[in-house]
Amino acid sequence: MGKVYLKIAAVYFTLGVLMGITMGIIQDYRFASIHAHTNLLGWVSMALFGIIYHLYPAAAKSKLAKTQFWLHNIGLPLMTGAIVFEVVTGSLASLPVAIAGSVAVVLGVILFMINIFKYVGKES
Numbered sequence: 001m002g003k004v005y006l007k008i009a010a011v012y013f014t015l016g017v018l019m020g021i022t023m024g025i026i027q028d029y030r031f032a033s034i035h036a037h038t039n040l041l042g043w044v045s046m047a048l049f050g051i052i053y054h055l056y057p058a059a060a061k062s063k064l065a066k067t068q069f070w071l072h073n074i075g076l077p078l079m080t081g082a083i084v085f086e087v088v089t090g091s092l093a094s095l096p097v098a099i100a101g102s103v104a105v106v107l108g109v110i111l112f113m114i115n116i117f118k119y120v121g122k123e124s
């Protein structure tokens with residue numbers, strides 16, 4: 001679980017900085033919010049999940065961790081993808097997808113919190 005998170009985090013980091021440098025070069029900041037969340041929910045949060053699950057293997061093995069993994073990894077691309085669509089087309093048609101993706105991420109964060117409370121400190 002920890003290793004997969006670190007690999008996915010590294011991919012989001014690469015995408016995030018490529019997006020940042022592209023915005024700077026072409027001087028178009030419409031994607032700043034997508035860049036910010038790609039870096040913060042993709043790179044920073046997932047790198048933290050990876051390190052935390054490496055430190056606390058009992059938490060990494062739980063059903064809560066697995067469910068949160070999928071909520072985060074399905075929710076984040078839906079959330080960012082839908083906002084890219086909104087920025088590019090100027091249409092709010094993808095708003096429900098952005099909301100569904102965001103809700104999935106938030107639900108995952110709640111499961112992460114429960115997982116941390118349940119298993120951290122219970123290492124043998």
Ligand code: HEM
Nearest residue numbers: 016017020021022023024029032033035036039040043044
């Ligand atoms: C080579 C790496 C990066 C480049 C070239 C870059 C570039 C940029 C640019 C051009 C903006 C828009 C600034 C504006 O709207 O005035 C921006 C915004 C932002 N970046 Fe980056 N960025 C990089 C890496 C990162 C990383 C690693 C993070 C987080 C871990 C990050 C977080 C943010 C945030 C939160 C904003 C939004 C700031 C705001 O709305 O005021 N960036 N970045």
Ligand code: HEM
Nearest residue numbers: 032033034036037040041044045079101102103104105106
């Ligand atoms: C499901 C989770 C999240 C949702 C739905 C969300 C939503 C939002 C929204 C709607 C904005 C305003 C965007 C704008 O003004 O264009 C925003 C801004 C921001 N959020 Fe989040 N956020 C989430 C998670 C996070 C996390 C985990 C972090 C940091 C670790 C973060 C950092 C920021 C920052 C730095 C800004 C201001 C920069 C910008 O986007 O222009 N967000 N967020």
